[in-house]
Amino acid sequence: MRGSYLEQFFEDLVAIVAQYAGVDLQVQRIGTIDRQVLQGSDWDKFLSQPLSNDRAFIAIMTPLYFTRENCGKELFGFVLRSRNLGIDTNGALTDVENVLPIRWMEEEAYYSNTNKESTIPRILRRINDTPGDPGDDNDRTEAIKRYRKKGMEWCVKVEPHYTELLKLFALRIRDLITLPPANGISFATLANAFDYDWKNHFRNQQTIVAAQPPPPEKVMPRPLDSVVAFYITNRQFENDPSTADFADQLIAEPNTDAGSATDPALGSVLAEMRSAGLAEGFTVFHAAANPAVPDNAQELIDRLTHLSQKRILTALVIDSNVWPNAPTPEPTSVVIEEIIRSSNWTGPVFLVSETNIVINVETLMRDHNLPSRLVVLPLGAEARIAIVRQAFVDTRGRLLTMSTGDAPGAESLPLLKGVGTEV
Amino acid sequence: MLGRIVTFYSYKGGTGRSMALANFAWIMAASGKRVLVIDWDLEAPGLHRYFRPFLVDPDLLETDGLIDMFWTFATSAFGKTVSGEWSTVDQKAEVAESLDDSTRRLDARFFPKNHDTGAQQGYIDFVGAGRQGSTYSERVNSFDWKRFYELGGAEILSEVKNHLRDRYDWVLIDSRTGVSDTSGICTMQMPQTVVAFFTLNRQSIEGVAAILGAIRSYRSASVDGSKIGFFPVATRIENAEQAKLEIARNFAREKLKGFLPFEMQSRPREYWDKMEIAYRPAYAFEEVLAAFGDATGAAGASDTMLAQVEATAQQITGDYNLRMPEIVEADRQDVLAKYAFGTLTVALPKETETADDTEFLRSVRKKEQSWRASDFYWRRLLSSRELDLLTAKDKEGFGRGMLYYLAQSEKMQALLKRARLTGPLILALLFVLSITLLSTLKEQLFYSPWSIIAKPIYYVVGFVLLWLSSVFISSLVASPTPHGIRRTEVFSLFLMGPLHPAVPDYNPERDEPSASRAPS
Numbered sequence: 001m002r003g004s005y006l007e008q009f010f011e012d013l014v015a016i017v018a019q020y021a022g023v024d025l026q027v028q029r030i031g032t033i034d035r036q037v038l039q040g041s042d043w044d045k046f047l048s049q050p051l052s053n054d055r056a057f058i059a060i061m062t063p064l065y066f067t068r069e070n071c072g073k074e075l076f077g078f079v080l081r082s083r084n085l086g087i088d089t090n091g092a093l094t095d096v097e098n099v100l101p102i103r104w105m106e107e108e109a110y111y112s113n114t115n116k117e118s119t120i121p122r123i124l125r126r127i128n129d130t131p132g133d134p135g136d137d138n139d140r141t142e143a144i145k146r147y148r149k150k151g152m153e154w155c156v157k158v159e160p161h162y163t164e165l166l167k168l169f170a171l172r173i174r175d176l177i178t179l180p181p182a183n184g185i186s187f188a189t190l191a192n193a194f195d196y197d198w199k200n201h202f203r204n205q206q207t208i209v210a211a212q213p214p215p216p217e218k219v220m221p222r223p224l225d226s227v228v229a230f231y232i233t234n235r236q237f238e239n240d241p242s243t244a245d246f247a248d249q250l251i252a253e254p255n256t257d258a259g260s261a262t263d264p265a266l267g268s269v270l271a272e273m274r275s276a277g278l279a280e281g282f283t284v285f286h287a288a289a290n291p292a293v294p295d296n297a298q299e300l301i302d303r304l305t306h307l308s309q310k311r312i313l314t315a316l317v318i319d320s321n322v323w324p325n326a327p328t329p330e331p332t333s334v335v336i337e338e339i340i341r342s343s344n345w346t347g348p349v350f351l352v353s354e355t356n357i358v359i360n361v362e363t364l365m366r367d368h369n370l371p372s373r374l375v376v377l378p379l380g381a382e383a384r385i386a387i388v389r390q391a392f393v394d395t396r397g398r399l400l401t402m403s404t405g406d407a408p409g410a411e412s413l414p415l416l417k418g419v420g421t422e423v
Numbered sequence: 424m425l426g427r428i429v430t431f432y433s434y435k436g437g438t439g440r441s442m443a444l445a446n447f448a449w450i451m452a453a454s455g456k457r458v459l460v461i462d463w464d465l466e467a468p469g470l471h472r473y474f475r476p477f478l479v480d481p482d483l484l485e486t487d488g489l490i491d492m493f494w495t496f497a498t499s500a501f502g503k504t505v506s507g508e509w510s511t512v513d514q515k516a517e518v519a520e521s522l523d524d525s526t527r528r529l530d531a532r533f534f535p536k537n538h539d540t541g542a543q544q545g546y547i548d549f550v551g552a553g554r555q556g557s558t559y560s561e562r563v564n565s566f567d568w569k570r571f572y573e574l575g576g577a578e579i580l581s582e583v584k585n586h587l588r589d590r591y592d593w594v595l596i597d598s599r600t601g602v603s604d605t606s607g608i609c610t611m612q613m614p615q616t617v618v619a620f621f622t623l624n625r626q627s628i629e630g631v632a633a634i635l636g637a638i639r640s641y642r643s644a645s646v647d648g649s650k651i652g653f654f655p656v657a658t659r660i661e662n663a664e665q666a667k668l669e670i671a672r673n674f675a676r677e678k679l680k681g682f683l684p685f686e687m688q689s690r691p692r693e694y695w696d697k698m699e700i701a702y703r704p705a706y707a708f709e710e711v712l713a714a715f716g717d718a719t720g721a722a723g724a725s726d727t728m729l730a731q732v733e734a735t736a737q738q739i740t741g742d743y744n745l746r747m748p749e750i751v752e753a754d755r756q757d758v759l760a761k762y763a764f765g766t767l768t769v770a771l772p773k774e775t776e777t778a779d780d781t782e783f784l785r786s787v788r789k790k791e792q793s794w795r796a797s798d799f800y801w802r803r804l805l806s807s808r809e810l811d812l813l814t815a816k817d818k819e820g821f822g823r824g825m826l827y828y829l830a831q832s833e834k835m836q837a838l839l840k841r842a843r844l845t846g847p848l849i850l851a852l853l854f855v856l857s858i859t860l861l862s863t864l865k866e867q868l869f870y871s872p873w874s875i876i877a878k879p880i881y882y883v884v885g886f887v888l889l890w891l892s893s894v895f896i897s898s899l900v901a902s903p904t905p906h907g908i909r910r911t912e913v914f915s916l917f918l919m920g921p922l923h924p925a926v927p928d929y930n931p932e933r934d935e936p937s938a939s940r941a942p943s
Contacts, residue, residue, distance in 0.1 A: 222502065413608070
């Protein structure tokens with residue numbers, strides 16, 4: 001069953017919070033997890049009641065959390081209970097009360113392009129997601145370190161860190177002030193906090209001036225561990241402010257700091273590529289040539305080849321409106337086909353179909369004399385992620401096998417000899 | 424002391440290799456060892472099934488494992504060997520971290536080795552084959568082991584070995600069958616000991632003999648030349664065709680005689696008596712640990728799976744006191760339900776009247792383990808009050824281990840009773856004796872002024888010596904004594920007589936496994 005770590009965590013947290021509060025769980029139920037709307041219950045009330053009355057809101061932060069409408073609605077409902085809610089010049093909510101974000105996944109999950117932590121949306125930037133550490137207990141310090149590095153999911157049932165962290169969360173919950181209950185919240189009518197116009201909401205209030213946050217720490221692609229995907233698209237996108245030497249430009253995802261102007265359809269492809277990578281333990285970088293639909297094949301081939309030689313995974317993601325379904329194919333199609341045909345780089349070519357036009361890969365490859373690296377990404381995030389994962393794993397395997405260069409003094413693989421061999 | 428890496432190998436599948444491994448791990452953890460189990464059968468992973476009730480994610484859908492770890496190793500080897508520019512991480516730390524990433528501790532409580540010194544607690548850490556899901560097979564099949572070795576994989580693996588031997592007492596590897604890439608690594612490079620499973624047919628026997636020969640010659644040729652120990656185990660023994668069984672058995676024993684442990688080569692009968700596991704249809708249908716699969720009633724005799732995995736473990740470790748811990752029937756049923764339904768908590772009807780009784784029986788069993796784990800310290804035996812409380816019906820539910828414990832406790836009580844009486848009795852006898860002696864020898868004793876001072880000293884010293892030696896002799900002849908008690912302990916008990924401390928009742932602080940720390 002998926003989500004078993006989450007359920008275990010919820011159960012254990014409820015138990016320890018009850019213990020601190022002196023609540024007998026046999027008599028009184030505390031805590032609500034939104035996955036458990038019971039059949040036959042009033043679902044709106046089930047979700048709205050705790051949002052308007054409970055003491056604390058725990059946001060389990062995964063990269064997907066920030067893209068889910070329902071999560072945004074829940075957060076919106078609870079956040080409005082804060083008494084002095086405001087916004088700062090960076091777009092982060094100020095004076096948020098009783099919201100405890102928990103980093104669920106390893107730190108790589110919050111990377112976007114070369115920036116650490118930039119998938120955490122702007123509005124939550126001022127809320128600390130890590131328990132405070134007075135530094136007087138080595139076990140606690142170690143537990144917090146693991147939590148930051150590997151996320152809470154990894155820490156579930158890993159002792160002694162788990163008990164330590166549960167204790168810290170429970171103490172924090174116990175010491176929160178009690179917020180006045182909100183009246184008349186209905187889950188159905190709530191707005192999504194992640195794309196709500198907060199600036200407008202606080203237009204009559206003074207905006208708190210905040211210093212520009214320091215530029216985030218940078219990450220770079222590693223061999224067999226990172227994917228650089230080049231997008232060939234004529235959709236609008238926003239540049240990631242950071243630059244890298246492995247690509248002409250980096251594309252910012254819509255849900256991150258910079259990418260508010262990135263086309264939503266392209267944005268979902270970006271998010272899917274990143275999720276697929278994450279599921280297989282890859283860090284994905286969104287790159288593009290300049291211009292994004294290249295007029296010269298060689299430059300992009302050189303980029304891809306260079307990365308392949310470094311054994312960094314590469315992928316080409318082509319918008320099917322650019323190729324092969326462009327209304328005026330020449331001369332772009334010649335360039336693109338040359339890139340696909342090049343055997344100097346290793347990696348899949350994803351064709352993103354946004355419409356109902358069926359792309360027949362076999363005919364395409366036969367007609368244009370292309371190698372069999374074309375993969376169509378159908379509609380629907382789940383189907384796409386599954387296909388992309390498969391392609392990534394496959395590419396990594398080929399990169400490892402194709403690699404050259406031996407470690408000095410490397411031993412060879414010990415092979416068992418079977419029956420009939422001379423011993 | 425460095426831990427031992429043991430690989431469980433079989434030439435063909437279906438020999439009960441994983442089952443034996445899982446049970447071995449359980450027994451070792453129950454006797455206070457730090458155990459790591461690794462599912463290295465990447466093509467057909469299944470070890471996690473035996474630990475189902477004790478894993479948060481029993482189907483490993485969200486848990487990284489061995490293959491995920493190896494891909495990290497490949498990245499690390501690659502960074503170091505080929506593209507030096509990205510290699511900034513210390514390999515040792517990276518090995519430790521990726522191991523950490525895929526290791527999960529089983530949610531089961533075992534007993535600390537020694538309560539008095541607060542020494543280590545036994546546990547089982549588990550490394551699964553890898554995160555299960557649609558790309559699992561791709562991840563496994565695309566891993567190029569040959570290339571990994573060319574990139575310096577052997578060096579990383581020896582780092583892994585050092586790290587593991589440092590952290591665990593026992594590292595158990597469930598190997599791939601046959602002569603695949605990974606079975607070579609599991610059997611030749613990693614272990615100090617190979618436990619080889621085979622069924623009694625020609626292919627299996629010859630296969631396993633050839634493999635053991637190959638391992639031996641590889642190890643003697645390799646640089647470190649370290650010794651490797653073999654333990655062949657015959658499994659799926661069925662007694663239906665007696666005559667054919669005998670032929671196959673003799674063939675196997677002849678083929679494998681060179682691979683028995685050195686001290687066993689002169690007495691193969693004794694070795695093989697412990698190293699055969701019979702075929703049990705019930706275990707063929709469901710992966711269940713023998714501790715839970717076999718009821719440990721008095722009927723649970725020596726030919727159960729439980730008894731056989733115990734015997735195997737005893738032979739491999741050389742520790743003939745190893746036992747599978749016994750559990751209260753209600754708890755056993757609880758765990759069995761979890762085997763059947765996964766993490767779904769099954770609300771079993773709880774009989775409230777008997778809850779206290781069950782609690783008492785649970786504590787009695789905990790005490791037994793605590794006794795075993797403390798090297799049979801006599802103060803961990805049952806107290807006289809506990810012996811009184813046990814009903815005949817309770818005793819019917821006891822297995823061999825518990826019955827033995829009961830017998831030892833009764834012996835202890837008898838011993839204490841004797842000690843209580845003997846000490847004062849000897850003292851009284853000596854007193855009477857010395858009075859008589861004094862009155863008859865009065866004339867000779869005090870004939871000079873010098874002897875008036877010296878003689879009483881001689882007399883007192885003589886009295887004490889006589890007393891000590893008679894107590895000593897009576898403690899020597901005292902029998903039967905419970906298992907594990909030392910002569911010095913018996914002697915001091917006799918010496919103290921009625922002043923000796925009693926066997927204490929169950930005390931959760933001392934006899935419980937150290938629970939995860941409760942909030943203060």
